[in-house]
Amino acid sequence: MLSLERVERSLESAGQSHVLQFWSELSEEDREGFLQELSQLDLDGLKEHCEGATRAAASPPASLDQNIEPVPPEFIGSVRRSDKRSLSEWENEGLLQISGNQVGVLLLAGGQGTRLGVQYPKGMYNVGLPSGKTLYQIQAERIHNIQELAGRKHGSKCTVPWYIMTSEFTLAPTEKFFKENNYFGLEPSNIVMFEQRMIPAVTFDGKVILQGKGKIAMAPDGNGGLYKALVDNKVLEDMKKRGVEYLHVYCVDNILVKMADPVFIGFCVSKGADCGAKVVEKACPAEPVGVVCRVQGVAQVVEYSEIQPETAELRGPGGELVYSAGNICNHFFTRAFLHDVAEKFEAQLKQHVAIKKVPFVDTCGNPVKPTKPNGIKMEKFVFDVFPFSRSFVVFEVVRGDEFSPLKNADGAATDSPTTARNSLLAQHCRWATAAGATLLDEHGNALPPTTSVSAGNNPPAQCEISPLVSYFGEGLEPLLKGRTLPTPFILDEKRAKELQAQ
Numbered sequence: 001m002l003s004l005e006r007v008e009r010s011l012e013s014a015g016q017s018h019v020l021q022f023w024s025e026l027s028e029e030d031r032e033g034f035l036q037e038l039s040q041l042d043l044d045g046l047k048e049h050c051e052g053a054t055r056a057a058a059s060p061p062a063s064l065d066q067n068i069e070p071v072p073p074e075f076i077g078s079v080r081r082s083d084k085r086s087l088s089e090w091e092n093e094g095l096l097q098i099s100g101n102q103v104g105v106l107l108l109a110g111g112q113g114t115r116l117g118v119q120y121p122k123g124m125y126n127v128g129l130p131s132g133k134t135l136y137q138i139q140a141e142r143i144h145n146i147q148e149l150a151g152r153k154h155g156s157k158c159t160v161p162w163y164i165m166t167s168e169f170t171l172a173p174t175e176k177f178f179k180e181n182n183y184f185g186l187e188p189s190n191i192v193m194f195e196q197r198m199i200p201a202v203t204f205d206g207k208v209i210l211q212g213k214g215k216i217a218m219a220p221d222g223n224g225g226l227y228k229a230l231v232d233n234k235v236l237e238d239m240k241k242r243g244v245e246y247l248h249v250y251c252v253d254n255i256l257v258k259m260a261d262p263v264f265i266g267f268c269v270s271k272g273a274d275c276g277a278k279v280v281e282k283a284c285p286a287e288p289v290g291v292v293c294r295v296q297g298v299a300q301v302v303e304y305s306e307i308q309p310e311t312a313e314l315r316g317p318g319g320e321l322v323y324s325a326g327n328i329c330n331h332f333f334t335r336a337f338l339h340d341v342a343e344k345f346e347a348q349l350k351q352h353v354a355i356k357k358v359p360f361v362d363t364c365g366n367p368v369k370p371t372k373p374n375g376i377k378m379e380k381f382v383f384d385v386f387p388f389s390r391s392f393v394v395f396e397v398v399r400g401d402e403f404s405p406l407k408n409a410d411g412a413a414t415d416s417p418t419t420a421r422n423s424l425l426a427q428h429c430r431w432a433t434a435a436g437a438t439l440l441d442e443h444g445n446a447l448p449p450t451t452s453v454s455a456g457n458n459p460p461a462q463c464e465i466s467p468l469v470s471y472f473g474e475g476l477e478p479l480l481k482g483r484t485l486p487t488p489f490i491l492d493e494k495r496a497k498e499l500q501a502q
């Protein structure tokens with residue numbers, strides 16, 4: 001721990017002396033805690049951090065229209081546009097890599113989930129499925145099943161290690177939750193939780209925000225904090241030790257995420273890619289998602305705010321959007337690429353500005369909950385490493401099958417617990433129908449079959465299939481063909497065994 005004098009000097013030269021304005025009012029214990037916190041700050045970089053934040057917040061978003069072009073088709077794979085044979089070749093390749101213990105998954109779970117507004121990590125959220133499962137449980141069960149699928153196919157027992165990046169906000173509750181739930185049946189030594197760094201939030205005039213008299217308002221450094229955290233926590237070494245060569249990185253909030261998706265992994269591996277992005281077709285030109293494209297010849301995600309509406313609306317000869325590759329934060333990286341990023345490129349990653357409401361104490365030390373945004377949080381983004389890739393590929397998947405994020409609280413029109421729950425139930429209704437089942441509504445009337453994903457995300461009935469029974473709709477025919485199923489219907493392992501025995 002640094003001395004008070006040393007901290008005072010550093011804060012002064014960074015123009016941040018106000019940080020200690022309540023020092024004389026703090027108890028001995030609070031002083032010690034605060035000094036500890038301040039000692040862990042990058043005090044030498046603090047001046048630049050604060051000035052950089054105000055500069056970045058004041059500068060208008062770049063306009064990239066003149067310099068962008070779509071990713072050329074030869075670097076794009078697509079579920080919709082590929083034949084069955086290619087898809088199954090990629091899947092086999094992916095399963096082979098998984099069976100050889102070469103694939104890991106990495107969850108980005110350090111965010112604060114402010115839009116959802118719960119006081120616990122988003123992964124612990126229960127969206128109201130009939131089973132009551134949380135996002136973490138669904139993901140754990142998918143890992144379990146993909147290990148089984150790959151192992152069965154290749155006659156080996158294999159492991160997909162689960163790396164979980166947390167932050168100061170999410171580490172302790174996530175650890176506790178996993179422990180209480182017995183790691184959802186996974187082997188605890190194959191779950192590696194680690195913490196990303198935190199950085200101070202700053203006012204519009206470049207002052208570190210005090211959240212309490214002896215506490216700085218700190219925020220995680222964005223999901224691009226991953227690359228520092230991989231080094232800080234020796235995660236790349238852990239991957240090397242386990243022989244993990246490929247990593248599937250994803251966000252906590254996508255209820256449909258296909259953990260270690262063998263088709264995606266297989267596609268990227270067979271193309272010799274070092275970095276890949278899963279995308280979905282943009283729903284409409286104005287959808288506020290980043291687009292994977294090229295800027296001056298280099299792969300990049302361009303934010304909706306960085307291009308003009310006219311560019312977003314451009315269409316090709318078949319009427320399709322030219323910039324349609326919506327980024328869904330589902331990435332493939334080789335370990336070698338991550339190593340290069342960590343060693344050579346991390347410092348070059350772009351800083352993004354998020355303007356947020358940050359609770360603070362006023363000059364009298366009274367806590368204030370701002371009603372409008374008052375602070376700047378600087379963040380790095382996980383996708384900003386794309387420009388450093390030497391062989392970058394894109395893989396387009398079907399939104400209704402793979403992407404439904406939980407961002408907002410119920411009541412919002414999009415990306416809420418209800419929309420996430422509905423997407424999953426609609427998908428499971430499709431799987432059951434495709435396997436030959438007839439679903440009955442709550443009055444006992446047969447529902448018309450819905451096998452097409454274009455039928456939308458409103459589930460005709462409550463039908464939930466455990467990821468322990470089926471990972472992507474496979475293996476259901478022997479259980480469900482020709483059956484008439486009253487709903488709500490939950491197909492868990494126990495029910496699957498009963499159906500098998502009948």
Ligand code: UTP
Pocket residue numbers: 108109110111112113114115116122165167196220221222223224225250251252253407
């Ligand atoms: P979001 O951008 O949706 O942010 O994160 P968020 O913090 O979850 O939610 P809001 O904006 O406060 O409502 C996308 C993914 O990146 C992770 C999140 O946990 C989520 O999986 N993330 C975000 C991190 O791991 N670290 C961060 O610093 C920020």
